[in-house]
Structures are given as structure tokens and as C-alpha cells.
Amino acid sequence: MRRWLVCALLLGCRSSEGGNSTRADTGPFYDPGPPCIGERPCTSYTCPCGTKFTTCASCRNGKWEWPVDDNCYFSCKGTKPPPPPSCGQPLPDGFEATCVGPKPKTGSTACTDEMLVEIATCFGPSPDAKRCAAIQAAAPECAKCTLTTWFGRLGADEAACVALVDGKSDCAHVVQCGRDCLSTVCSFDDCDTTPGSGSTSDRSQWQDCSEAAQSSADGGVDGGGACASFAARRAACITGAAAPCFPNSADDLLRFFRGACRDGGDWSKVGDAGVGDAAPDADAASDASGD
Numbered sequence: 001m002r003r004w005l006v007c008a009l010l011l012g013c014r015s016s017e018g019g020n021s022t023r024a025d026t027g028p029f030y031d032p033g034p035p036c037i038g039e040r041p042c043t044s045y046t047c048p049c050g051t052k053f054t055t056c057a058s059c060r061n062g063k064w065e066w067p068v069d070d071n072c073y074f075s076c077k078g079t080k081p082p083p084p085p086s087c088g089q090p091l092p093d094g095f096e097a098t099c100v101g102p103k104p105k106t107g108s109t110a111c112t113d114e115m116l117v118e119i120a121t122c123f124g125p126s127p128d129a130k131r132c133a134a135i136q137a138a139a140p141e142c143a144k145c146t147l148t149t150w151f152g153r154l155g156a157d158e159a160a161c162v163a164l165v166d167g168k169s170d171c172a173h174v175v176q177c178g179r180d181c182l183s184t185v186c187s188f189d190d191c192d193t194t195p196g197s198g199s200t201s202d203r204s205q206w207q208d209c210s211e212a213a214q215s216s217a218d219g220g221v222d223g224g225g226a227c228a229s230f231a232a233r234r235a236a237c238i239t240g241a242a243a244p245c246f247p248n249s250a251d252d253l254l255r256f257f258r259g260a261c262r263d264g265g266d267w268s269k270v271g272d273a274g275v276g277d278a279a280p281d282a283d284a285a286s287d288a289s290g291d
Contacts, residue, residue, distance in 0.1 A: 034063065034064060035062055035063055035064075036059035036062055036063060036064055040056050040057060040058075040059075040064075041056065041057045041064055042054050042055065042056035042057070043055060043056075043066075060251075061251065065249060087186065087187075087190040087191035087192070087205050087206070087209055088185055088186060088191075088209045088212065088213065089184065089185055089186075089187060089190060090185070090226070091181060091184060091185055091226040091227070092184070095177075095181065095184070096177065096229075099173075099176070099177035099180055099181070100173070100176070100177075101159065101163065101172050101173040101176050101177075102157070102159035102160045102162075102163050102172055102173075102175075102176040103160070104160075104163065105149065105150070105157065105160040105163075105164070105265075106264075106265055107164070107259065107260050107261065107263065107264040107265020107266065108141070108142075108145040108149070108260065108261045108262075108264060108265075109261075109262060109263070109264050110139070110141035110142045110144075110145050110261055111139070111142035111145060111146065111257065111258075111261040111262045112142075112262065113258070113262065115135060115139045115142045116142075116146070116254055116257050116258065116261070116262065117254075118131055118132075118134070118135035118139075119132075119135055119142065119143065119146050119147070119257065120250065120253070120254065121135070122135075122136075122147065123253075142261060145260065145261035146257050146260070146261050149260075149261075150256070150257065150260040150261060153188060154179055154182065154183065155247075156245075156246075156247050156253065156256050158175050158179075158245045158246055159172050159173075159175040159176035159179060160172075161242070161244070161245035161256070161259070161260065161267065162175055162237065162242045162245045164265050164267075165241050165242050165244070165245060165267050166240070166241050166242045169237070169242075171234075171237035171242060174230060174233045174234055174237060175230075175234050175237060177230055178227055178230030178231055178233075178234050181213070181226060181227040181230050182210055182213060182214070182227050185209070185213045185225075185226045185227060186206055186209035186210045186213055188206070191204075191205045191206035191209050192204060192205040192206065193205070193206045212225050213225040213226050213227045213228075214227050214228055214230075214231040215228060216228040216231075216232065241267075244256060244259055244267040244270055245267070255267075255270040256270075258270045
């Protein structure tokens with residue numbers, strides 16, 4: 001089971017894999033890195049089950065970009081999921097039978113590419129508060145579309161995007177139910193999102209909770225976390241026409257916002273999303289914007 005891609009709005013993120021913080025890889029808006037000059041950069045990290053790996057950046061669009069890899073997922077399959085922290089809440093009986101799909105959303109044409117470049121300064125790991133405030137004041141409709149309508153505390157509204165791109169599949173319902181499951185089990189009202197409040201100095205209580213909620217036992221869903229089934233099914237949806245709905249890098253987030261807020265909800269114009277089989281990660285989230 002792969003862990004959900006979630007990160008902090010206006011907040012830098014650390015790796016949930018246990019030490020690969022160099023990547024700042026858990027948000028779809030990390031710094032894509034310096035130009036591809038010199039030796040290929042690499043970094044080492046330790047998985048929760050103790051296995052150690054070294055991962056290297058790849059050159060994309062002239063810049064070094066760190067992957068979100070599956071090493072820990074495959075290495076730690078079959079190991080005992082991390083225990084849920086004290087903030088975790090049980091999932092109500094019958095949740096899956098009663099959960100519903102995303103609320104309908106419409107796209108906007110309020111943004112230009114120039115505006116979206118400035119909107120990107122609002123995100124970690126090194127947000128520019130002055131430029132972020134300036135673009136919100138200068139282009140309030142674009143800011144509302146990107147920072148409120150299509151991006152919330154759990155990241156990009158993937159489910160609403162999928163509903164517009166691939167409304168015939170069940171993916172929009174699956175993704176929304178998984179999002180609601182995580183919000184229920186690991187409520188922001190109950191879990192501390194401050195780095196250091198979790199199991200390690202760079203993890204939050206919410207990170208620990210969300211990882212446990214989406215962990216599966218022995219690579220399946222039986223005996224796993226409360227949201228493991230949704231997380232596994234979501235992974236199967238990150239393909240085809242709906243791929244732009246699952247941003248996994250700075251460039252991917254720009255494509256996501258172009259479709260949502262520049263092209264009126266039409267993601268066919270944004271090009272290759274570049275997510276591949278992006279592994280979903282669970283990390284800290286900020287309440288700087290609404291759900």
C-alpha cells in the first residue's frame with residue numbers, strides 16, 4: 001500500500017520515509033532544484049522498518065528533480081504498521097457505504113501563467129510571504145481559485161479534478177472517500193501538525209496518524225489502517241487521462257492549476273503531468289487554506 005501524497009501549504013515538508021529530508025518531497029510544490037550541472041545528486045535514507053536506501057535525482061526540464069520512490073513500500077511490506085498515535089479516531093461503522101463523491105466544481109479562467117508563477121511563491125519549502133501576499137492582492141480571483149477552491153489542507157482537490165476529467169470511472173468517488181476517511185480518522189482538530197510532535201524530531205503527530213491510517217498489513221488491506229483500502233484503490237487511479245489530477249512535483253502542481261484556474265477545468269491542454277506511478281505520501285498539513 002502506498003502512502004498518500006499530502007503536504008503543507010505555506011509550510012516546508014520533510015520526508016515521511018525516515019530521513020530523506022533533502023528532497024522536501026512530500027508536497028507537489030517542492031523546489032525542483034538547481035540546473036543539471038555537475039554530478040547527479042544523491043541522498044541516503046532509512047525506512048521505518050530499518051532498510052537503508054540511496055536515491056538520486058533525475059534531470060527534468062533542465063533541473064534536478066527528486067523522485068518520490070517506492071523503496072520503503074516494497075522493502076517494508078509485511079512488517080507491522082506503525083501504531084496509531086493518541087490523536088487517531090476510529091472510523092465510524094458503515095463509513096464506506098455512506099461516503100459520497102466530490103462536490104461538483106467548475107474551472108476558472110481567472111489566472112494567467114504569469115499569475116501562477118507568482119502563486120507558486122506561496123508554497124514551501126521556501127515560501128516568499130511578500131510575493132505571495134502581493135499576488136493575492138493583485139489577482140484576488142486567481143488566488144481564490146488556486147489557494148482556496150482547488151487547494152486545501154489535504155492538498156490539491158484530486159477528486160473534483162477526476163470528476164471533470166474522467167467522470168465515467170469510480171475514481172472520483174474512491175479518492176474523495178479516501179480524503180474524507182483521512183480527515184475523519186486523523187482530524188486536524190485532534191492531531192498536532194507541528195514538526196517534532198510525532199515519533200521523530202522532524203515528524204508531526206498528524207503525519208504518524210495518517211501513515212498508520214493508510215498502512216496495510218502484508219501488502220494488502222486486511223488488518224491494515226482504517227483508510228488502507230481507499231489508499232490502495234487510489235493508487236490504481238493515477239493513470240491515463242486523470243494523471244494531471246495527482247500533482248507530485250512543482251511542475252505538476254503548475255499543470256494542475258493551469259487546468260483548474262487558467263483553462264476552465266480542461267486538463268487536456270496542460271501536457272504530460274509527469275507523475276508516472278507516483279507514490280502517495282502522508283505528511284504535515286497546514287490550515288492556511290480551506291478544505
